Amino acid sequence: MTFHDANGSRTMRIGILGTGAMAEALGGAWVRAGHEVMVGGRNAASAAATAARIGATAHGGPAEAARYGEAVLLAVPADVAPQLAGELAADLAGRIVLDCTVPMQPSSHGGPVLSTAGGTDSAALRIAVAAPHADVAKVFGICHESIWALPQPAFEGAPLAVPFCTDAPPADVVTRELITSMGCTPLPCGDLQRAALLEAAAVFAIGVWWSGSEVRHAFPAPALAPGAVHD
Numbered sequence: 560m561t562f563h564d565a566n567g568s569r570t571m572r573i574g575i576l577g578t579g580a581m582a583e584a585l586g587g588a589w590v591r592a593g594h595e596v597m598v599g600g601r602n603a604a605s606a607a608a609t610a611a612r613i614g615a616t617a618h619g620g621p622a623e624a625a626r627y628g629e630a631v632l633l634a635v636p637a638d639v640a641p642q643l644a645g646e647l648a649a650d651l652a653g654r655i656v657l658d659c660t661v662p663m664q665p666s667s668h669g670g671p672v673l674s675t676a677g678g679t680d681s682a683a684l685r686i687a688v689a690a691p692h693a694d695v696a697k698v699f700g701i702c703h704e705s706i707w708a709l710p711q712p713a714f715e716g717a718p719l720a721v722p723f724c725t726d727a728p729p730a731d732v733v734t735r736e737l738i739t740s741m742g743c744t745p746l747p748c749g750d751l752q753r754a755a756l757l758e759a760a761a762v763f764a765i766g767v768w769w770s771g772s773e774v775r776h777a778f779p780a781p782a783l784a785p786g787a788v789h790d
């Protein structure tokens with residue numbers, strides 16, 4: 560049965576693979592939004608503890624969480640995610656897989672770099688190849704966990720915009736619904752070939768934050784330039 564709250568939001572069943580910081584922050588946000596969440600971890604005690612902290616509906620192993628969710632969040636390290644998706648491919652078939660991973664590694668180049676080849680190669684595309692019967696969306700990887708823990712993320716008077724990439728219409732619909740139910744604004748950014756851009760943007764932003772600077776100060780909209788003429 561499908562339930563709708565006063566805002567018309569649909570109650571969704573969401574499985575989470577992972578029990579760490581992002582599992583807790585996003586899972587908590589979805590519980591607050593009225594969704595039913597199962598935390599799935601390879602360590603049963605961690606899954607139970609994270610589920611208890613956020614008030615999740617259930618906890619279990621990764622395969623159980625994959626089968627539980629209409630949507631399934633991969634909240635594991637980026638270098639693990641494609642392999643895990645492959646191991647759970649049968650359980651993930653027909654699900655919307657939400658990939659929040661950031662494929663990042665340290666470097667001697669003045670900041671972290673992608674651990675993928677870049678270009679169009681991305682953790683998201685690798686996950687899509689590993690679980691070919693799931694619909695993958697790249698989403699929720701741009702913001703730090705602390706942002707998702709906020710009750711209503713909004714800054715400078717505007718709800719948080721959440722960029723996402725997907726090829727699959729069902730994933731597009733569900734991702735928009737989830738983002739909206741969290742009080743945020745969906746920001747569609749193209750198909751999964753462009754997920755590499757979101758992953759690179761996250762690595763770039765993390766490098767800037769680690770240097771002690773503020774990313775958003777580097778991206779004023781052209782429209783903010785007084786007297787500017789725009790095409």
Ligand SMILES: NC(=O)c1ccc[n+]([C@@H]2O[C@H](COP(=O)([O-])OP(=O)(O)OC[C@H]3O[C@@H](n4cnc5c(N)ncnc54)[C@H](OP(=O)(O)O)[C@@H]3O)[C@@H](O)[C@H]2O)c1
Pocket residue numbers: 576577578579580581582600601602605621633634635636637639643659660661662699700701702703704705
């Ligand atoms: N933290 C952030 O602010 C943030 C922001 C944006 C995106 N992300 C991305 O979100 C993902 C999760 O980050 P996190 O900060 O939540 O990491 P985390 O706190 O270290 O949690 C990682 C989780 O992955 C599990 N895991 C690791 N290897 C596994 C495997 N082989 N099979 C099954 N589970 C495995 C861990 O289980 P064990 O406890 O059993 O090891 C743990 O539950 C990463 O890809 C990260 O790049 C993080």
